[in-house]
Amino acid sequence: MDFGKLLKPEAVKVLTSASSKKRLLNEIGDLVHSAYGLPAASVVEALLAREALGPTGVGHGVALPHARIDGVDEVVGAFVLLDKPISFDAVDRQPVDIAFALFAPEEAGVEHLKALALVSRTLRDSAICAKLRANPDPSTLYTILSAAQSVQAA
Numbered sequence: 001m002d003f004g005k006l007l008k009p010e011a012v013k014v015l016t017s018a019s020s021k022k023r024l025l026n027e028i029g030d031l032v033h034s035a036y037g038l039p040a041a042s043v044v045e046a047l048l049a050r051e052a053l054g055p056t057g058v059g060h061g062v063a064l065p066h067a068r069i070d071g072v073d074e075v076v077g078a079f080v081l082l083d084k085p086i087s088f089d090a091v092d093r094q095p096v097d098i099a100f101a102l103f104a105p106e107e108a109g110v111e112h113l114k115a116l117a118l119v120s121r122t123l124r125d126s127a128i129c130a131k132l133r134a135n136p137d138p139s140t141l142y143t144i145l146s147a148a149q150s151v152q153a154a
Helices: 021-036 040-053 109-121 126-134 138-153
Strands: 007-015 057-059 066-068 076-086 096-104
Touching: 007 021, 007 066, 007 138, 021 040, 021 057, 021 066, 021 076, 021 096, 040 096, 076 138, 096 126, 109 126, 126 138
Parallel strands: 007 076, 066 096
Antiparallel strands: 076 096
16 A cells, blocks of 8 residues: 555645535545545545544544545545644544545455555654645645655655
8 A cells, every 4th residue: 555546646735714624524525526536425424424433633633534435446545734723523632734534445444444554654753744734735745745655664
């Protein structure tokens, strides 16, 4: 599992308008629709259903919303950097400004878990998060994420 297979450059966005968790999830739905062709409403519905089970804010300003969804053939991701942190019911009660959403096929098993592990491991690195927060350009963000994985693999 690597970021090249998981994340398209066009699935990376900087948001200036998200003012709530629900608004962020709607923005992710729109982003996933434009990058992967998945229905935005289905994406948002799946994310909201997953959030109802327990918040996916993992702490230190990072959220990893994820869901299984019909219409996707492999695990795909979307990355969003927010210019202003928002409340996300994170485990540490801190607002979130980095969100990496994952979507897996309904029957995905180990691939979904591998993708979650890769993203979680990468975004637990405070140096990587600092670089992401300091570079509000989608192509630069994609490059940082892609390079982060090769550094960790070494």
